[in-house]
Amino acid sequence: MFKKIECYFSGLYQEIKQINVRASASLGGAFLIIGLLSWILGCRSAHLASFYIMPRCALPYFYAHLGWAVSFFFVGVIFGGILFGCEKFKRKYSIKIAFLLAFAYFFSLCAHPIFFGNLSPFLTFIVLLASLLFCLLTIIASIRAYKLWTICPFVYLLWLLYNLYTTLAFSFVN
Secondary structure, three states: OHHHHHHHHHHHHHHHHOOOHHHHHHHHHHHHHHHHHHHHHHOOOHHHHHHOOOOOOOOOHHHHHHHHHHHHHHHHHHHHHHHHOOOHHHHHHHHHHHHHHHHHHHHHHHHHHHHHHOOOHHHHHHHHHHHHHHHHHHHHHHOOOOOHHHHHHHHHHHHHHHHHHHHHHHHHHO
């Protein structure tokens, strides 16, 4: 059992050494900028307070937007790490994983404009559910090829679960 754990951590260390930090950070910044553009195009959150009662589980606006910004950057880092840090024999897996992660990112980009622009929390719940599904498919697809890029989407999955719960609470409260 200790040998398997040691082998797992040595494989994880090898994947960390192969990360192209510059490419991953630049893709993380690009994903963050795209996320900020979706917020600007989506609508301001000031309209929400006049229409909805905030559920107890909802974070204040500043912390929620900070969490989304960190998640957008984190998804970009994962995306860059998968595409630019793999060997040739893992290229087939990495393209599939990046494709699924891109769909999860796209649906999470749509959540803010739908929630704040259209003021429809249940439709946002459905969009975040689709994003969660693609994030789960990303994790399942990455289990064979990667150790690190299987662990990292779990953090994004937890953030999506929290937002899924919050949008459902908005739907029930209001």
